[in-house]
Amino acid sequence: MTAVLHPRVPARRGGARATTWWGKAWVRAVEEAAYADADLKAARTLARGGHVGQIATEPGRYVASVDDPRGLWTVDGTLPVLDDAGLAALVETVAAEAGRVASLLAGDLPHDLVEQAEEAGVELLPSGFELGSACGCDHWADPCVHALAVLHQLAWLVDADPLVLLQLRGLPRDELLARLHARQTSSARPDDIDRDLDLAVEAALYAARILHDADPPESFGRVSGEAPPAPSS
Template sequence: MSAVTHPRFAPRRGGAKASSWWGRAWVRAVEEAAYADRDLKHGRRLARDGAVGGIAVDSGTAFAAVVEGDDAWTTSVRVPTLDAAGISALVEVVAAESGRIAALVAGELPHTLVEHAEEAGVELLPYGSELDAQCNCDHWVAPCPHAVAVLSQIAWLVDADPFVLLTLRGLSREELLARLHKDVAAAAEVDPELEADLDTAEEAVRRVREELARAE
């Protein structure tokens, strides 16, 4: 899996919290991870001010540069990835109901998908203790405000595209589609709705790649 670098966010004014339920769950995890309220406020301000560069997201990790004053800091974030059994279980949960892959492509994370994943032993949404951050600044505790800024902007990415969350957990958009295609091809009876969803998802992946290429 190769990292995908998302374009830098422009400054946001008048509040910049996530709007979706899963985005807000990520925000709560960031709040749990923050050591002090002042670090949380400082990091959120940096995020709103557009101080974070393009965020590169890969399996279990994300990293970005954060500019503050005349200094630039390099921050990395780590999230525990699912093991092989967890990945297989998650793929099965997505394939269990037609419309789920289409919802993901449309930027939605069905609540039932997360619930059924949890029933299968798969935790998608992280807890604060799972968010590990490192920065080359001299802040005495992690996550530092620069890391909080990156984590806060990751909430915006997850808010807009749940596949960012899946990638951080170890299952990229491309791998999910490939495994679903393999399952469909191996099935005795092909689900036409699932095939249509996969076709739509693949076209969406192509458009996303083109947009990211233009943004570089």
């Protein structure tokens, strides 16, 4: 499955903290996983100092490099994915109320969605013991300072986009949308499907007309910013 590569975060003055309730829950899990407060402090310094490289996330796994005065280290972390029953229950929970998928796509994780998922046996937010990691350094504690630094930056990613959390749990954005679409299609009456198809075609034609009006035929094939060809003599 294709991983998502998140851009490297530059150094931040004054640090950065999770601001959402689910981002703070992720940070609490990181704090639970840490062996000592000194490790957490050192990890925050690395994360806020721009020492964590691009983070690749995929279902059940995250990978990133971290540099410190001793060298460059690769952190390979894990998070348990939901089983098939859990994924199906999560999709049903998202579909249970109108607006939930729109909230997720807009960067919000409704609290009642998480509560209802928990009632169905689906734990979205991780606990400290679920945050596995491996690193090439010689730090005796697990997670090491480098892994904790990556986990802190993951908190920022999850804070900004809860779909990162769903992806790590085994339900990437595209798969969520595909499952919701399949669910809606299978439960819709034939006339509902025809009406939806008509609306989709109408929207596509309308968009095409807008593009045509905004970009007249004589500009087709020309690179943006390129001067129009000189008139022939």
